[in-house]
Amino acid sequence: MPPLLQVSGLYKVFHGQSSVDGISFDMEQGRCVALLGPNGAGKTTTLRMLAGLMNPSRGRILFEGNPIGDNYRRQIGYLPQAPAFYNWMTGEEYILLASRLSGMGGKAAAGHAAAVLERMGLQDAARRRIGGYSGGMKQRLGLAQALVHSPRLLLLDEPVSALDPIGRREMMELLRDIGKETSVIFSTHVLHDAEEVCDDIIMMNKGRIAEHGTLTSLRAKYNRPVIILRVEEAEEARLWLETLQTRSFILESRLEADGSLLLKVDDIASARSVILREAAERAIPLLRFEAGTLSLEDVFMEAVGG
Amino acid sequence: MKTMDLSLLWPLFALQGLLAVIGLISLARARSVRGPKWVWAIIILLGNLLGSLAYFTIGRKE
């Protein structure tokens, strides 16, 4: 059986500038994939092409081995970054319209609409005009319209980035549940959100895929030991830190904003013993010594070359 | 000379009144309009056909 989604060599060029620059990936049924990348990485364009709203300049999208068409549209649910509804409709009317447009019969539509509105916590607001909804309610209505026809693939563009902390919490909880039931692709620029909801991560930068894999495999791949050091303000200590950066066991060093020094090392055991011994010999006024591994945030920065 | 027969004219006034009422209801229920609401209310009430027309075509935001 072919994978749920096969994307190969997808390009999108706007006015001579490529917004999506040749991306390819496969997605299996039931997976949850986070499209992670900074603003302008091409996430929205990618999702719009996957939703069939934009034609790729080049490349191919296959859904279960078939080119995408009207039948495909029935099987996807799409939530754009800032969903806009008919403000003169009630929430219930909109969900009914959405489910009817996706091919559901009158009775089934009514049943699904009521169920999905309740799940999104909108049952009390269902008969009110959408124009009076808060931002968080609109986002949940957006998720409701994406879910109402029981799609097999959900495409969500930055579903939490415009929300306040409470709305964000509610949405993340809903997303975690939905991620367990359906195949989901969702885009975000916040690594923490990706980690919380999804098992697969595609890191995008400048229209290309910088890294693609499961959360655990990415962690393993970028499992670089690091040592973080911070010393008191003293001439001697500063000089010592500078000499440290040139040692052979240091792969890379970076001065952080708070004044501490981050050292990527190849052999944590020997690096640790050398550093601690020297610090003791020279009576360096250490404030902080930490040995650990690179955070996923750093993995991301490294992968996108930032 | 013919006298103005009110029984002939009242449908015209009724339609004008109806238009003004629709305009005022729409104005009252609108979240926001171009310019202050009370100005539009005056225009609808005093502006006859053209006042209501101006409100519906220019005043309303869609």
Next chain:
Amino acid sequence: MRNTWIFYRKEMLEMLRGYKLLWIPVVFMILGIMQPISAYYMPEILKMSGDVPPGLLESYTLPGAAEVMAKSLGQYGVIGLLVLALSAMNSFAGEREGGTAELVLARPLTPLAAASAKWLAQLTLLVLSLGLGAAGAGYYITLLIGPLPWSAAVSASALYGLWLMCAVSLTLLFSACLRAPAAAFLSLAAAGGLALLHTLLPRPLRWSPAALPKLSAEALLRQEYTSYAWVFPVLSGIALIVLCFLGASLLFDRNKLPRF
């Protein structure tokens, strides 16, 4: 087909909730019945306005029923056209710029089906408004002036309606690719320009849709048709509407996302 119907119902509900389905027919009725009333009371209106040159009142003769009907329909050529164009300008543009198109077009709703629904909705509004307006005018004309040849009045209204639908179709076409105000302005300019061109060069343009208002008046004034002068304007009018419709579906397909 099914989605066209679903979307048509949404369009009609939108017109109702936005009061368009109420105020536009009322405006058309007011315009329609104002003409026979003012023709009937013209001497009184002139007298009330003060200085009337002597002899004018005496020489005033009440125009015929058909003539007043033609004038009533002529009322829709300016204010009616303006109202319809302004009400149609947001049809596509509003959905695109507001972002609602992005959501509905991600569903199995094709741009062609959406455009069909929008055309049908505008047609419904036009038929309702023009029908009520012309019926009101006809009623007052028979009451105040004299018997009206009804079949001629119906065909005259239909010819005028076709011209209005041409203008609405132009608005919808421009709305599918431009912002709303630009769409209204361009379509009014196009319809006005065409009408002006037709009055300047009636003979070379007698086949064009711009000949429809004149034909509409002629249908009432010259009740016996000897020529088939209406065939080409009607056909070219229908062709214009179909072309606008196809063009709009194509443009809406390419312009369904807001521009930044």
